[in-house]
Amino acid sequence: MRRKSYEPFLYLTPGVFFLAFFIVLPVLFLLVLSFFRWDMLSGAISFAGLENYSEMFKDPALYNALKNTVLYVAGVVPAGMAIALFIAVQLKGKLRTYSIYRTSIFMPVIVSLAASGVIWLWIYDYRSGILNHLLSRIGISQINWLGNPDTALISVIIVTLWQRIGYNMVIFFAGLQVIPEQLYEAAMIDGAKASGQFRYVTWPNLLPTTSFVLVINLIFAFRDFDQIYVMTRGGPMSRTTTLVYHIYETAFAEFNIGMAAAVTMILFLIVMAVTYLYLNYMGEKA
Amino acid sequence: MKASTIFKHLLLALISTLFLMPFVWIIVTSLRGPVEVLREHTLILSRFRWENYISAWRASNFPRQFLNSFVVGVSVTLGQIFTSALAGYALARMEFKGKKIVFMTVLATLIIPYHMLVVPLFVMLARFGWINTYRGLIIPMLANGFGIYLFRQFFKKVPWQLEEAAAIDGASRWSTLWRVVFPQALPAAGTLFIFTFVAEWNDLFRWLIFTHSTEMRNVQLGLSVFQEQFATDYVRLMAAVVIVTVPTFILFVIGHKKLIQGISLGGIKG
16 A cells, blocks of 8 residues: 555544644643632632742642542443443344333433433432332331431442443443454354353453543543532532542632643643553553 | 353343443333323333323424534544544554654643633634534534544554565555555444544534524423423423434444344454
8 A cells, every 4th residue: 555644634623623722732722720729709810929829738628529530430430331331232133122221221321310310319319219218118228328427428429320231231242243243153163151251352442432531541541520410519519529529619619710720730630640651551452 | 041141141230230320211111191200200100191292392493403413413423433433543553753742732632621612613613614514513623532542542552563464465544554554453433433423423512512493402401492481391401312312322232233243153263
């Protein structure tokens, strides 16, 4: 194949242009802002050097948000991927009943969190929620799911899982579709049972998809905001305040945009470092 | 049927029910009476009040909001598939200097929370005079790192022999991409279509910031008429949620079916 050296850039240009102009440029602007003090209320802007950063690291709220973020990511990513992969493998095929299952599991993605959040608030409600109602029938006393500092985060994690499993399932499903059927036939001739098929055919051939789902899930988990906003507003006692929610509060409740930009940069560095280390470790396979 | 098959279906049916429960609740609530909704906390309905749907439909300017959501949603979705397939192909199949940096930058664009990005973006769009226009809602969204990354992953799995065969037949790189490689990654394109359209359809925040006239509202902003400052009209809100969810539901059901049929007809050859 004859290769022209400029050819890759022709293919990259449309996508990269829009990303550069409407994301990279604004991010650079945020980076500059992180060195300024900008009071949104009075509109006063002044150069602050590294003050936002040094102040941020002195603030215990940052460490609380970091801790919550780590717990949230650990609760959402592995479980969300494992369950989605399990379901996708089970639902491979053309059976009509399968499409009913697939649609049901994808429904949480279709309904916006703003709407389903209201329903989850009712489900979790302390006095009249259906969850406590069901639990009381089997003799478990009422739990204030979203109001108790010990159960609030896990309650939000469950809502995220409920939404993300369908999302991941569809990506896994697409990945499973492009694995050639002959590989399964060959494995069956060699006498591989379901577990062997998964181990020797599905898993290695699905690796680019699995790696994609992992990276995307990590990024999403660090960025999740809507479910926290709808369900707990970061409470109780800031136990569901993740980094993103902390950024939101700093920017739009305290109107400290410079500081919020500085925390955004920290969030960015953490996620970027994790992603880079993972992809570097995986090398060409991923 | 074997016992294991029955167990599998039971398990899947149970999981599906759990996933569907909140949506069933939305539908039940949408059919309740105004007093009943505050008292009744089970799924039992005294009467199906379908008139709630008519009342909800009339309360907001839904025809216009559907139009806005459709125009923006379809433009953004098609745009993203086009730019993503091109860039994803370059990252999966071409060698060039700085490839790793470009790839990591593409991933980096996914990390920044949108409500922070909106601050500088608003300043930019205001400068261009794009606030409250289709342009301002569509053009900044025409590329997305998610799509580029997705296509890169799927193109990497397409056998090289297919491309080489096309090259021997004298096909250009451009036509090889669209006629040979892209069809092999159709599940990725279908997935991206569904995800992007659903995300656009459900987007509230961007419209809230970048539009201000009632004519430029989308369906999600349209729901806000049921959420007054001090009280939420839950019954009509849920009826409206169901109305607004119909298009994305149909898209998923049809799109997913087509995807499965298309692949088994075309056949993926390894």
